[in-house]
Amino acid sequence: xxxxxxxxxxxxxxxxxxxxxxxxxxxxxxxxxxxxxxxxxxxxxxxxxxxxxxxxxxxxxxxxxxxxxxxxxxxxxxxxxxxxxxxxxxxxxxxxxxxxxxxxxxxxxxxxxxxxxxxxxxxxxxxxxxxxxxxxxxxxxxxxxxxxxxxxxxxxxxxxxxxxxxxxxxxxxxxxxxxxxxxxxxxxxxxxxxxxxxxxxxxxxxxxxxxxxxxxxxxxxxxxxxxxxxxxxxxxxxxxxxxxxxxxxxxxxxxxxxxxxxxxxxxxxxxxxxxxxxxxxxxxxxxxxxxxxxxxxxxxxxxxxxxxxxxxxxxxxxxxxxxxxxxxxxxxxxxxxxxxxxxxxxxxxxxxxxxxxxxxxxxxxxxxxxxxxxxxxxxxxxxxxxxxxxxx
Amino acid sequence: xxxxxxxxxxxxxxxxxxxxxxxxxxxxxxxxxxxxxxxxxxxxxxxxxxxxxxxxxxxxxxxxxxxxxxxxxxxxxxxxxxxxxxxxxxxxxxxxxxxxxxxxxxxxxxxxxxxxxxxxxxxxxxxxxxxxxxxxxxxxxxxxxxxxxxxxxxxxxxxxxxxxxxxxxxxxxxxxxxxxxxxxxxxxxxxxxxxxxxxxxxxxxxxxxxxxxxxxxxxxxxxxxxxxxxxxxxxxxxxxxxxxxxxxxxxxxxxxxxxxxxxxxxxxxxxxxxxxxxxxxxxxxxxxxxxxxxxxxxxxxxxxxxxxxxxxxxxxxxxxxxxxxxxxxxxxxxxxxxxxxxxxxxxxxxxxx
Numbered sequence: 001x002x003x004x005x006x007x008x009x010x011x012x013x014x015x016x017x018x019x020x021x022x023x024x025x026x027x028x029x030x031x032x033x034x035x036x037x038x039x040x041x042x043x044x045x046x047x048x049x050x051x052x053x054x055x056x057x058x059x060x061x062x063x064x065x066x067x068x069x070x071x072x073x074x075x076x077x078x079x080x081x082x083x084x085x086x087x088x089x090x091x092x093x094x095x096x097x098x099x100x101x102x103x104x105x106x107x108x109x110x111x112x113x114x115x116x117x118x119x120x121x122x123x124x125x126x127x128x129x130x131x132x133x134x135x136x137x138x139x140x141x142x143x144x145x146x147x148x149x150x151x152x153x154x155x156x157x158x159x160x161x162x163x164x165x166x167x168x169x170x171x172x173x174x175x176x177x178x179x180x181x182x183x184x185x186x187x188x189x190x191x192x193x194x195x196x197x198x199x200x201x202x203x204x205x206x207x208x209x210x211x212x213x214x215x216x217x218x219x220x221x222x223x224x225x226x227x228x229x230x231x232x233x234x235x236x237x238x239x240x241x242x243x244x245x246x247x248x249x250x251x252x253x254x255x256x257x258x259x260x261x262x263x264x265x266x267x268x269x270x271x272x273x274x275x276x277x278x279x280x281x282x283x284x285x286x287x288x289x290x291x292x293x294x295x296x297x298x299x300x301x302x303x304x305x306x307x308x309x310x311x312x313x314x315x316x317x318x319x320x321x322x323x324x325x326x327x328x329x330x331x332x333x334x335x336x337x338x339x340x341x342x343x344x345x346x347x348x349x350x351x352x353x354x355x356x357x358x359x360x361x362x363x364x365x366x367x368x369x370x371x372x373x374x375x376x377x378x379x380x381x382x383x384x385x386x387x388x389x390x391x392x
Numbered sequence: 393x394x395x396x397x398x399x400x401x402x403x404x405x406x407x408x409x410x411x412x413x414x415x416x417x418x419x420x421x422x423x424x425x426x427x428x429x430x431x432x433x434x435x436x437x438x439x440x441x442x443x444x445x446x447x448x449x450x451x452x453x454x455x456x457x458x459x460x461x462x463x464x465x466x467x468x469x470x471x472x473x474x475x476x477x478x479x480x481x482x483x484x485x486x487x488x489x490x491x492x493x494x495x496x497x498x499x500x501x502x503x504x505x506x507x508x509x510x511x512x513x514x515x516x517x518x519x520x521x522x523x524x525x526x527x528x529x530x531x532x533x534x535x536x537x538x539x540x541x542x543x544x545x546x547x548x549x550x551x552x553x554x555x556x557x558x559x560x561x562x563x564x565x566x567x568x569x570x571x572x573x574x575x576x577x578x579x580x581x582x583x584x585x586x587x588x589x590x591x592x593x594x595x596x597x598x599x600x601x602x603x604x605x606x607x608x609x610x611x612x613x614x615x616x617x618x619x620x621x622x623x624x625x626x627x628x629x630x631x632x633x634x635x636x637x638x639x640x641x642x643x644x645x646x647x648x649x650x651x652x653x654x655x656x657x658x659x660x661x662x663x664x665x666x667x668x669x670x671x672x673x674x675x676x677x678x679x680x681x682x683x684x685x686x687x688x689x690x691x692x693x694x695x696x697x698x699x700x701x702x703x704x705x706x707x708x709x710x711x712x713x714x715x716x717x718x719x720x721x722x723x724x725x726x727x728x729x730x731x732x733x734x735x736x737x738x739x740x741x742x743x744x745x
Contacts, residue, residue, distance in 0.1 A: 020564030024573075028580050162405075165733070173725030175663045175685075177670040178692045178718055185696065271729075329569035333667055347572075351579050352672040360579055364572045372567050 003383065010379055014372050021368045022094045025361050026087055032357060034079065094365065099123075100358040107349040108356045119362040123343060125231035127366065129211060130342035132237055133335070134328060134370075136258045137265040141323065145270050146309075146316065149277025153285060154304055168271035176330050180264045180337040184208055187260055208260050211238065211340045213253055223247060230341040261334050269327040273319050280315035284308045314385050321378040325371045343367070399738035406734020412727035420522035518720050520682035525724075528592065528683075529661035532599040537654050539600070540607020545643050547608065548615030549634065559612065565605040571664060573602045578673055595675050599661065610653055614646030621645075648739045652732050659728030661685075662721050684724070688717035 029037065074080055078089055093099070099119040102108050108122065148168075152161040187208050207213070211230060215222040225233050225245055232241040242251035284290065285308050293307045294300075331344030332351075339345065343363050350359035400406050547558040565573075577598035585594050618624065619642055627637050666685030668675060670693065675686070691714040 016560065017564050017567055020561070021568060024564065024568070025576070028576055031580050031584075166405075169726055169729045169733075170722075172729055173659065173663075173722050175666050175688060175718075175721060177667055177689060178714075181692050181695060185699065325567065325569055329571035330667070332571075332575070332671060336671070347575075348671050351575055355579055357579070360576055364568065364576050367572055368568050371569060375567070 006383055007380055010376050014376055017372055018369060019091060019095075021365065022091055023087075025094075025365060026090045029090075029357075029361065030083075034074065037077070037079065037357070099362040099365070102358050103354070103356045107352055107354070108346050108359050119358040122229075122346065122359065123362050123366055124236075125227070125229050126341060126343045126346050128232075128236035129230075129238060129340060130331060130335070130344060131370075132239060133258055133261060133265075133331070133340065133342060134324070136255075137262040137327065138320070138324065140262045140266040141270050141273060142320075144266060145273045145277055146313075149274045149316075150281050150304060150309060150312075152274070152278045153281035156282065164274070168274045171267040171269075172271040174268070176264060176268050177333050177337065179267065180261070180334055183260050183264055184337060208257065209339050211254065211257060211342075212250075218247075218250060223250070257338075257340070261338050261340060264334055265327050265330065268330065269323050272326065273316065273323050276319040277312065277316050280312040281308060284312045287311075314382065317378055317382050317385060321371075321375040324374045324378075328367055328371060331367075396738050400734050403734040403737060405730040406738075409727040409730030409732075409734065412723055413731060416522060416526065416724055416727075419519065420526045423519045423522050515716075517682040517687050518684065518716060521684045521687060524682065525662045525665075525684040528596060528665070529658045532596050532603060532661055533654050533657045535596070535600045536603030536657075537607050537650055539604040540609075541611050541643065541647075541650065543604070544608040544611025545615050545638055545646070548612040549619055549638055549642060555612075558608065562605040562608045565602070566609070568602075570602050571667065574598045574664070574668070575671070575673075577601060578668070578675070582673070582675075591675055595665075599664075603657070606657075607650060607653065610649050611646055614649055615642055618642050618645045652736045652739065655728055655732040655735060659725035663725060666721065684717060684721045688714070688721050691717050 078086060081089075097120045102117050102119060102122055148164050152164050155161050191207070212218075212226070223245065225241060226238075227233075230238075232238050234244070235241055239251050239254045242248070242254060290303060290308055293303050298307070331342065332348040333344070334340075335342045335344035336348040343366060346359055347363040350356035350363070400410075543558050543562075547555045578595065581594045581598065582591070585591050621641075624637060624641050627641055632640075662683075662685040664685070665675070665683060666689040669686040670689040695714060
């Protein structure tokens with residue numbers, strides 16, 4: 001099979017999975033009280049239904065839901081149609097990125113500025129930051145796991161191997177929310193003790209809370225290319241945009257603010273991948289070509305790095321996808337502790353009463369799509385590394 | 393079996409993990425015979441007369457003791473009153489953290505420590521929380537493993553369209569990041585249920601729905617290997633029915649990876665429960681329900697406030713409220729990890745050497 005055929009096949013296989021996830025969210029949505037659904041998908045009050053108070057609260061007292069606007073809203077949404085029609089509409093709208101509207105009284109509306117916004121638009125403001133954080137954490141995980149895993153395999157069952165394993169297990173066992181809060185407090189205490197003056201007075205300013213420094217501490221105040229909800233132009237990625245606009249201080253600061261959250265994420269999920277690197281390295285080290293390499297006099301460091309290391313990388317790549325799905329579920333916690341303006345933060349706000357189900361379902365779908373795409377990328381990289389996959 | 397235990401007993405870390413785990417199980421059993429907290433809580437709630445008087449921890453209504461913190465510390469009496477959490481007029485207690493004074497609760501002390509934001513002492517909370525945490529974790533993981541064992545062995549043994557169908561559904565569930573599905577399910581279903589038993593059932597259901605696909609995939613992979621073995625062929629040749637082959641040969645022989653994964657997952661669940669509480673889900677009827685995960689989440693949430701209060705007014709920082717719940721949850725998770733790693737080594741003949 002040619003490489004591009006493999007890629008196309010892999011991408012086409014992604015569609016059923018995404019439609020399946022949409023089916024699950026459709027089923028879960030059906031379990032919602034009707035009035036919540038009206039709020040989360042109707043949005044603008046132009047249809048006559050004013051989404052101010054959840055109707056379930058009104059419904060309990062009796063009459064208030066029983067007005068023409070309510071039924072008009074139900075009709076507009078097609079909730080009076082047979083389930084199959086609703087399902088088809090739901091899938092069609094989800095695939096065409098019509099993900100409903102944010103609730104006017106929802107917690108997310110406070111930070112999105114306007115009362116009612118399309119969910120897809122709101123999520124698109126927050127997605128780039130999440131991607132940046134995910135990429136940075138993944139980079140950090142690889143940076144830690146591959147050398148330590150190789151080292152553990154070569155010096156198997158020595159104290160340092162045991163120590164590395166205990167350390168990685170402790171990352172598994174420490175709750176992310178405790179670790180993140182303690183890191184934030186500790187770092188703020190350490191850095192803040194000396195350097196609290198502002199950049200406005202041309203002294204360096206550091207803090208770790210929020211995705212941008214206070215605008216009074218940036219030269220020239222808030223840049224014009226950053227919108228009201230921290231959406232940046234032209235690319236949307238804050239670090240890249242800061243570079244493009246030549247504000248190197250701001251670019252450095254955004255990277256600096258990624259470090260602590262990324263360390264917390266990496267510490268939590270490095271255990272799984274470390275184990276795989278170690279095991280695959282152990283397996284490769286027992287193979288014949290390693291003995292041959294040693295026999296012909298290759299230095300031990302060369303054997304480990306060039307011969308064994310490259311071959312054990314294949315397995316590591318496949319686990320990356322799983323790790324990614326694992327740690328992206330923790331983003332709501334990390335982002336809300338560090339107050340980073342990503343999808344996780346807005347999801348964490350939306351799951352608190354009064355709920356904003358538009359954002360909840362939209363963010364879940366978005367995270368799933370990210371995981372699925374990451375898995376496809378992993379498969380493609382794996383096919384490049386190991387020809388047996390695409391030929392077999 | 394005996395060989396497995398022999399190899400396991402040679403592994404120091406696994407033995408440490410096992411002994412910590414046994415200790416926690418012992419604590420959970422002991423908590424039912426502990427003379428301290430239940431009676432006292434009931435007296436409190438009964439005395440100050442809430443609608444659900446005295447039943448907060450027996451599972452029906454959300455009777456809760458609310459203390460307003462006066463300037464010289466709280467005193468049960470005029471400053472404390474019991475409320476029903478589901479009362480529409482319920483206002484969460486505001487706690488002035490500057491007044492949280494008092495030393496760490498000595499282990500073994502049976503007195504209610506009124507200066508803690510829990511209205512039981514940390515010691516009592518951890519004790520009372522043990523059966524809840526262990527029970528919820530074990531229940532979730534065992535049910536998930538049972539479903540996975542059933543579906544995985546059916547998929548792996550029958551093959552064909554059944555296999556395709558089950559595994560595609562498994563793929564869909566596996567691609568949703570774990571905690572997110574729980575969040576969505578709890579946000580939706582949580583609007584319907586109020587009583588403690590219902591909410592714990594919904595919680596466990598949400599976790600089971602996220603947990604079974606992993607086991608299904610593991611079991612199926614193992615069954616695919618096992619069903620090609622000679623003894624299965626021999627059994628088939630001697631005329632055994634397929635349910636007998638499944639039950640007697642295939643399932644018992646593909647159990648071991650499930651054990652390893654199961655022991656790993658038990659430790660993760662209190663952490664995830666804590667994460668849910670940290671994100672603001674009121675899973676349990678009482679804000680200060682004795683469950684390990686929620687106790688540590690509540691403790692870490694108030695730390696910044698405590699710190700600022702203690703910096704401005706120089707009070708003693710109540711470190712024990714964070715340290716002991718954190719330590720318990722950490723020890724539980726890491727002991728389970730050690731045990732699972734030891735099991736993996738002991739069950740895999742290639743790694744035994």
